[in-house]
Amino acid sequence: MTVAETIREITKKHLQSGGVALGQCLTAVGWVGGTVPELTEQDGLIELSMDDTAGGGIAVGLALAGRRPIYIVRYQGFQWFNAAMIVNYAAKSKDMWGIPCPVFVRSVAMEGSIGPVASSSHHGMFTRMPGIEVVAPMTPAEYTSTWKYFMSHDVPIYVSEHRKSFPIDYELPNIIRPKADITLFPISVGRLNALEAVKELEKEDIMCNLIHIVRLKPFVPSNHMLKALADSIHGGIVVDTDFENGVSKCIAHDIMLASDKRVHTLGLKERAAGFAPHLDNLPPSPKEIIRKVKELIKDNRR
Amino acid sequence: MIPESIDTEGVLEIFRKICLIRYFELNLKKVYDAGLMPKIPIYLSVGQETIAAALSMIYKGASLFGQHRGHGIYLAFGGSPAQLIDELLGLPTGCAGGMGGSASIQCPEIKMFGHDGLMGTQVPIGVGYAIGTGQTTITFMGDASAEEGYVLGAIGYAATKKAPILFVVCDNGLSILTKKDVRRNWNMADHAGFGIATMDITDDPWEIIRTGKLFKDQLPALINIQTNRELWHAGTGRDGQPNEFNRFNVTKNEIAMAGLGTEADTIEKEMEISIETLWNQRLQLTGRL
Numbered sequence: 001m002t003v004a005e006t007i008r009e010i011t012k013k014h015l016q017s018g019g020v021a022l023g024q025c026l027t028a029v030g031w032v033g034g035t036v037p038e039l040t041e042q043d044g045l046i047e048l049s050m051d052d053t054a055g056g057g058i059a060v061g062l063a064l065a066g067r068r069p070i071y072i073v074r075y076q077g078f079q080w081f082n083a084a085m086i087v088n089y090a091a092k093s094k095d096m097w098g099i100p101c102p103v104f105v106r107s108v109a110m111e112g113s114i115g116p117v118a119s120s121s122h123h124g125m126f127t128r129m130p131g132i133e134v135v136a137p138m139t140p141a142e143y144t145s146t147w148k149y150f151m152s153h154d155v156p157i158y159v160s161e162h163r164k165s166f167p168i169d170y171e172l173p174n175i176i177r178p179k180a181d182i183t184l185f186p187i188s189v190g191r192l193n194a195l196e197a198v199k200e201l202e203k204e205d206i207m208c209n210l211i212h213i214v215r216l217k218p219f220v221p222s223n224h225m226l227k228a229l230a231d232s233i234h235g236g237i238v239v240d241t242d243f244e245n246g247v248s249k250c251i252a253h254d255i256m257l258a259s260d261k262r263v264h265t266l267g268l269k270e271r272a273a274g275f276a277p278h279l280d281n282l283p284p285s286p287k288e289i290i291r292k293v294k295e296l297i298k299d300n301r302r
Numbered sequence: 303m304i305p306e307s308i309d310t311e312g313v314l315e316i317f318r319k320i321c322l323i324r325y326f327e328l329n330l331k332k333v334y335d336a337g338l339m340p341k342i343p344i345y346l347s348v349g350q351e352t353i354a355a356a357l358s359m360i361y362k363g364a365s366l367f368g369q370h371r372g373h374g375i376y377l378a379f380g381g382s383p384a385q386l387i388d389e390l391l392g393l394p395t396g397c398a399g400g401m402g403g404s405a406s407i408q409c410p411e412i413k414m415f416g417h418d419g420l421m422g423t424q425v426p427i428g429v430g431y432a433i434g435t436g437q438t439t440i441t442f443m444g445d446a447s448a449e450e451g452y453v454l455g456a457i458g459y460a461a462t463k464k465a466p467i468l469f470v471v472c473d474n475g476l477s478i479l480t481k482k483d484v485r486r487n488w489n490m491a492d493h494a495g496f497g498i499a500t501m502d503i504t505d506d507p508w509e510i511i512r513t514g515k516l517f518k519d520q521l522p523a524l525i526n527i528q529t530n531r532e533l534w535h536a537g538t539g540r541d542g543q544p545n546e547f548n549r550f551n552v553t554k555n556e557i558a559m560a561g562l563g564t565e566a567d568t569i570e571k572e573m574e575i576s577i578e579t580l581w582n583q584r585l586q587l588t589g590r591l
Contacts, residue, residue: 020434046433049462051455054426058459061430064415069434084452089418089427096401097408097416 004166006140007035007106010147011070015044020062022046023072023106024055032074032108033166052081060090063101068151076109076160077117083125090156091131100154104147109241110163111189112280116272120283121188123160124246127217134217134247136160136188139171142214160216162189162241175210176228182293183209183232185225185251185263186239187216190283194239197289206293213238216247221258229261234300237292240267241283266292304508304560312359316507317557317566319355321573323374324348324550326383329581330373330390331538338590340392344404347374349532352549353472354378356510357440360518361468366414367428367441369421370405371472375442381409383577387584422447425469426456432467433460438521439467445526446477448490460522461496468517469524478535490526498522505529505549508556 001009011021015037026036026047039045048055059071073082086105093101109121127134133155137143150157165188172191175198186194191212198208209228213219229236236255240248244267252263266284273281284292304313327348333339347354351374358378368375376386381397389396390404397409398416408416415431417424421444428441447453448471460467471490475482488494491502499520503509505527517523530547533540557566585591 049455049459051452051459053452054429054455054459057423057426057452057456058430058433061427061432062434063430064427065431065434067434069430084420085418085423085427088420089423092418093416096406096418097398099408099410099415 001140002167002169003138003140003143004034006143008037010144011035012037012039014068014070015039018044018067019070020044020046020067021070021072022048022055022059022062024048024050024074026072032072033163035166036072052078053084056082057085057089059103060085060101063090063103063156064093064099068102068104070104070106072106072108074108075114075119076107076122077119079107079122079125080117086156086158087126087129087132091129094154095131101156102150102154103156104150105156105158106161107158108161108163109188112273112282113275113277115275119273120268120281121160121162121241123158123216124242126158127247127250132156132158132217133215134158134160135215137214138162138165138188138191139168141171160188164189164192172212174212174224175208176224177207177209178231180207180209180228180232181297182206182234183211183229183236184239184289185211185213185236185255187213187248188241188283190239190241193284193286194289196286197293200286200290201293206297208293213251216251219251219254221255225255226259229255229259229263232261234297235262235264237264237266237289237296239284239289240265243268243270264292264296304556305512308508308511310562313557313560313562314565314569316355316359317553318569318573319358319378320351320507320550320553321570322383322577323351323355323377325574325577326377326386327373329577331533333581333585334538338585339390342390342392342403343536344390344538345371345373345536346533346538347371347531349549350374350472350474350505350529352505352507352553353470353510353527353529356507357470357514360511360514361438361440363438364413364468365431365435365437365439366412367417367424367431367439368407368414369417369424369443369447370419371444372407372414372417373404376407376409376412376414379412379414381407381412381414383580384584385409387581391584391588391590393588422450422453425453429456429460429465429467432465433463436466439465440470441467442470442472444477445471445473445475445482445490446485448494449486454494457494457498457524458496461498464522466521468521471524471526473526473528474531475528476531476535479541490524495524498524500524500526502526503528507553
């Protein structure tokens with residue numbers, strides 16, 4: 001089963017058991033990349049108006065009503081409007097009043113060709129707020145695990161999705177070498193690009209560990225992450241699909257505090273994305289990851 | 303004029319609630335000004351007591367989404383005055399365990415949800431709650447919050463989905479001290495109803511009851527209620543007497559004209575004494591007096 005099919009099945013079962021899913025243009029062409037079951041409002045699939053800011057509040061109200069809403073935001077960049085009531089109410093409700101407000105925010109990133117705001121990931125704006133957890137699943141098992149976690153806990157969860165994950169029907173295991181040059185910690189679609197980079201680097205006898213980061217917040221460096229890093233000669237790189245001044249630096253910081261290695265970051269470039277292909281601002285490509293790895297190795301040797 | 307449809311018991315019950323809110327807050331002002339409580343921001347509804355008092359008579363059991371000026375809503379709909387005092391004193395026995403203070407009052411027992419501090423968020427959240435539960439819900443806002451884009455969007459969405467929600471705009475014509483007519487050239491009842499039932503009225507409690515009853519079975523609906531706040535936007539200061547009318551005195555006079563002056567005087571006196579006693583008890587218990 002692909003990730004898209006997994007999400008669709010999860011949503012269908014949720015609606016059948018009294019839950020709701022809501023968002024804008026859900027029933028439009030494509031049903032959000034095939035992730036939304038072709039159901040109706042009577043089934044619990046709620047079409048919102050195009051008011052992004054109010055939409056977040058309506059999702060919060062449905063959560064307070066005990067409906068465990070799946071709140072679908074088709075482009076992560078739209079979160080700049082949608083986030084207000086998710087992070088300021090749903091995330092704080094339990095701390096403030098002891099009232100849980102569990103919303104499952106499906107936030108879909110895509111890669112490029114869509115201009116200055118909407119494309120790529122924006123999970124960094126959520127990771128800085130207390131009371132909300134942030135996950136970036138890319139495989140069917142990771143998505144299922146995220147959903148099970150949501151249904152067995154009472155916290156709001158921001159799920160940083162990427163359209164490139166929708167056709168994925170396999171898992172992405174970590175790669176750990178006995179003596180690696182460097183350890184990569186990629187996030188979201190950066191995981192696919194990092195995997196390609198690792199294969200290319202291997203051809204040049206540069207050995208990389210690859211530790212996939214799925215849970216962005218709370219982020220707890222695991223023993224196997226730290227062991228892999230400790231065994232790497234040149235430290236590590238967190239590869240993000242958001243701007244670097246966000247969660248990637250937080251994760252790098254946490255890993256460095258728990259180790260004696262330097263961990264660098266690589267994410268979107270610090271500029272706006274344009275529409276023309278050469279002006280776009282895409283997640284680090286395999287080539288860019290390879291270049292960064294080689295630079296670090298060169299610097300360290302120097 | 304008190305309508306005949308409201309019996310003596312009803313008239314006196316409304317007045318009792320008005321007095322409860324008024325004397326609770328006048329005591330709060332006294333305690334705050336004397337430095338007997340933490341200097342947190344407080345938002346008083348003295349002068350606006352009739353709105354929550356009257357609506358609580360019609361919408362018993364409704365779920366409530368207020369904003370920062372919520373003491374009156376909490377008290378009118380049955381929240382414990384002692385727990386509100388404790389909340390304002392920052393105690394764990396407060397209705398929000400001290401987290402809410404004056405501005406974020408919540409009380410599950412009366413289905414009152416806390417507010418997060420961002421103006422007007424209670425409106426879309428209330429709409430979502432009304433859709434999710436199918437239960438009658440009231441959301442209160444000021445005339446300034448009503449200008450938030452997401453408030454207007456949420457009213458439009460409630461109209462589209464026929465959510466069982468009453469929108470109540472407490473309209474004192476001011477955003478802090480900025481007058482409404484310099485902020486907008488439109489009004490809620492005429493321009494922001496999106497096809498739902500709307501009414502623009504004063505805070506005459508009898509008129510609120512009449513309109514509340516009228517709208518009860520045709521939600522969603524919106525009532526814009528013109529009112530006067532006697533004290534500052536935040537804190538206990540006073541800019542002067544209310545601009546146009548003192549609703550408390552007007553209401554009391556109407557009750558007297560209906561032949562219930564003695565009963566009203568008794569209620570007011572009893573409430574004044576009981577609330578002052580309660581405040582003193584809570585202050586003494588916490589070593590503040």
